[in-house]
């Protein structure tokens with residue numbers, strides 16, 4: 001099986017990178033991580049990549065154009081087919097985004113289009129929403145915008161603080177991101193008129209992870 005070649009861009013902790021690494025460790029998983037680029041040399045996530053002998057590069061993002069100019073040849077050299085932003089804390093150069101259109105995805109800790117930008121969980125608490133979650137979407141030049149591939153939902157409890165809510169959301173991020181990458185790698189995701197359509201995926205299993213009766217259960221199998 002040819003596995004989809006994935007490059008992951010990080011800036012910090014790297015727990016989503018870790019979730020993707022774990023998924024890729026399964027031989028049956030249809031993607032592999034062939035490059036990790038960090039915008040910060042001290043990012044803890046770099047150690048996760050190094051432990052698995054995944055090639056890493058450090059490129060600072062003081063300048064958008066300079067980052068793109070440095071990253072592009074590395075992605076090309078490693079024959080990266082999909083770029084995953086995983087806690088990459090910068091707005092990318094618009095030409096770079098254009099070059100990777102529908103081949104670059106991001107995970108954001110809110111149910112987009114609500115609460116774009118920084119401190120999404122804090123924004124959710126301030127708004128008093130009853131449900132929060134995360135979104136995996138294709139990247140567009142505008143921050144936290146783009147066709148939505150999948151969302152996962154968690155409840156918000158009255159005594160939640162930012163830390164507790166963030167941890168609850170992170171738990172489903174680690175399930176949703178590998179699922180979204182798997183669907184892309186299997187060719188089951190296409191963008192039509194700037195919205196995602198699924199090919200051969202059973203609805204509603206694959207579109208959202210909900211706190212309903214299947215919450216916490218293993219993902220239902222995909223149907224062709």
Ligand code: GRF
Pocket residue numbers: 010012013014015016017045086087088107108109134170173
């Ligand atoms: C996650 O909450 C992700 O949704 C957001 O930044 C955080 C990164 O966490 N974009 P980690 O570095 O993957 O642990």
